[in-house]
Amino acid sequence: MRRRRLLGAVLLLPLEGLAQTCGAITPRQTEGPFFKTDTPRRSSLVEGKPARVFVLEGRVLSPQCQPVANALLDFWHADERGDYDNRGFRYRGHQYTDAQGRYRLETIVPAEYPGRTRHIHVKAQAPGRRVLTTQLYFPDDPANARDFLFKPELAMKMPRRGAGAFDFVIDA
Numbered sequence: 001m002r003r004r005r006l007l008g009a010v011l012l013l014p015l016e017g018l019a020q021t022c023g024a025i026t027p028r029q030t031e032g033p034f035f036k037t038d039t040p041r042r043s044s045l046v047e048g049k050p051a052r053v054f055v056l057e058g059r060v061l062s063p064q065c066q067p068v069a070n071a072l073l074d075f076w077h078a079d080e081r082g083d084y085d086n087r088g089f090r091y092r093g094h095q096y097t098d099a100q101g102r103y104r105l106e107t108i109v110p111a112e113y114p115g116r117t118r119h120i121h122v123k124a125q126a127p128g129r130r131v132l133t134t135q136l137y138f139p140d141d142p143a144n145a146r147d148f149l150f151k152p153e154l155a156m157k158m159p160r161r162g163a164g165a166f167d168f169v170i171d172a
């Protein structure tokens with residue numbers, strides 16, 4: 001009896017640990033008025049020499065915590081003045097996760113624009129599944145408190161200066 005209970009505990013622990021790290025699907029948010037299709041495929045949105053480069057890294061995971069390879073990530077955000085490029089593709093680009101479900105985006109920290117805190121728009125899609133549209137936020141931005149769209153679950157981690165981290169959990 002005792003032995004069986006012990007075995008059960010050993011088997012349960014790692015599963016519970018995993019369930020806590022992913023499992024919950026990333027919350028959806030509005031795409032807003034500035035989404036554009038047919039973005040260039042590129043992992044760096046940096047053109048020219050910005051004052052500061054910002055690198056966002058992470059993984060795309062299934063609700064079962066499996067990495068999602070070849071997931072589409074389409075990013076867009078405001079420029080250093082808070083404007084979107086609606087004629088061209090500045091600060092717009094899509095990429096696909098690697099075999100381990102990883103992605104890496106090189107860009108800048110977008111400026112705020114009236115009524116919004118700093119954010120990065122993204123559409124994430126596992127091959128053949130439905131698109132998840134959301135927005136990512138900077139965790140320590142004072143403007144978060146004034147933005148009704150801000151959600152703590154969508155705040156990036158900031159492992160070091162100039163770097164953000166976020167793992168998406170999507171239908172896969």
Ligand SMILES: [Fe+2]
Pocket residue numbers: 032034078116119121
């Ligand atoms: Fe926006």
